[in-house]
Amino acid sequence: MLKINNLHASVEGKSILKGINLEVKPGEVHAIMGPNGSGKSTLASVVAGREDYEVTEGNIIFEGEDIEELAAEERAHKGVFLSFQYPIEIPGVSVTNFMKTAINESRKARGLEEMPAKDMLKLIREKSELLEIDRKFLSRSINEGFSGGEKKRNEIFQMAMLEPKLAILDETDSGLDIDALRIVANGVNKLKSKDNAVVVITHYQRLLDYIVPDFVHVLHNGKIVKSGTKELAHELEAKGYDWIKEEVGA
């Protein structure tokens, strides 16, 4: 589904990703871990199509197609979704209208008619229940005045609405208390199927107790320096990142 080959990327001339290789197949859950500043969020942004990052080498193949030249919205239309580490507040745009516009624009791009209002409401109701989101919440301006937990729940609600093939969850666990973490993880698990894939980017192992990865990769200094199974995450939790740094440095 996703194949990243020797990906190098930089922002404002500063090289951040220095040769990433990663393959994600349908039905898989991958976790990308690593210390602060290792390039985790950059990797997420580059795959989602953020324009201020420049790909200097390598490529990103999604469903057999090189997507590097595609705009963020075109990638979204193909089924790429990024749950933001810091979701953006947009005063004046309600959650409902934001989702309506997003869904209908995606449908338009796929040559489909706009979704009838009735179906839209039903879908919104269904998915907001899944994430235990209060209806009142949906008429508020998106992310404006939301608590950290509400913002993250809202991200996964959007994921549920858009039903992406590939979901990248960037530090979705940060700022969540244990109840919110459980709701968010439960939502992600319910959305999982053999046809889609999830990449979980996290600093801590905590979220991986709930969303269990098939593979764990450690990112350090712009490269994946170690890959393994979920046991690697436990090891990192117990020992921290220093031993990896030493291992790589050596």
Place this chain on the structure above:
Amino acid sequence: MDLKEKLVSSFLAFENRVDVDAYAHNLRSDAIKIFEEKGFPSKKEEAWKYTSLNSILKEDYSVFPKQENALEYSQVKQYFIHDIDSYKIIFIDGKYSSHLSQTTHDGIDVCLMSAALNKPKYQLVIENYFNKAAGKDSLTSLNTAFSCEGAYIHIPKNKIVEKPIQILHFSTGNESATMLQPRNLVVVGENSHVQIIERHQSLTDNPVLTNSVTEIFANKRAIVDYYKIQNDKENASLIDNTFIKQKRESLASVHTFAFGGKLTRNNLNFYQNGERIDSTLKGITIIGNKQHVDHNTLVHHIEPNCESHQDYKGIFADRSTGVFNGKVVVEKEAQKTNAFQANNNILISDKASINTKPQLEIFADDVKCSHGCTIGQLDENAMFYMRSRGIPEKEARALLMFAFSNNVLESVKIPELKQRITKIIANKLGVNIGFDL
């Protein structure tokens, strides 16, 4: 002969054409003298520092436009808010169009200034109100000198006017440049409520210059909601001079939707003569190309315990230019005044510009006055966020801009009008999405 000379020398001929009523005659004669003395304002004057009339004054305007075309409703339906039941006062090239209009004398007067100026039954109202709020600046004086036609609205006390009143001025001048000087008078009695929508619309590519004066009187506890739609052709310019006098406990609001013509100048003046008055001035400006929109507002707080709320949003593309000059005067007696002013702008092009200038003159010591102006660009993080959800760049931009200006729309009380403005905005931003926020 320049435009000023042409106007001054046309004055006698003009007065010969209208029925000379003694009352208006004297006012007109005084006014033409003021205009003759002062002439058109230039950039040397502080209030006109950022708006030059030079480019529009050089046209050879016909100052007594002929009505060249009768218009059928179907030709101009799009400029009406047509899905509501309303009174309509329609002018074509400055002349009243009876077949497009729907006036009334049933308990209220929604009719013509020409009738009001000439018929004895209106004499008392005219003598009490006509030219009593209008200023003595040169452009207003010019309008007063040539005042003969426009809307005349008189709502006696204790009347809730259910139907909004639409005032539309069309210009068709197919053969030459046209100058129009409509003059409107709105008098709203105690406890009465009226909603008015005003629009100036050119139907020709020839230059049009409208120098409009509207006087509005809100008596005790009256509620007046006035909406101005400015979305004209690129060769049409408008100088709108509006003067509102409020008596105690009255509520008056003016919303100005400025989507441009060539040059638009809004001189909007509120005078609060009484306690517990509330004045609202709101505007959305969205322009591009080389359009120019200038909002010049004045709120004069004269007595205690009054409020004013100003909220103007501007979005400027291409080489368009904007001006906001908001003046608030709080007299010494006007204690406990609450005066708020905000002007927020987004520049979406490097070549666009906005000059914004709050001007507060406060002589009382127990007041709350605030002002704030911002000039910014669209939030790139928000753009990426929206695009990552599949909303294309253009639509994301439009949605952000609409959200930015939306709180001005929220206070529009006529739903059909709100919908129409929403559509105009979508059109202006080049998108076809529902902004039902």
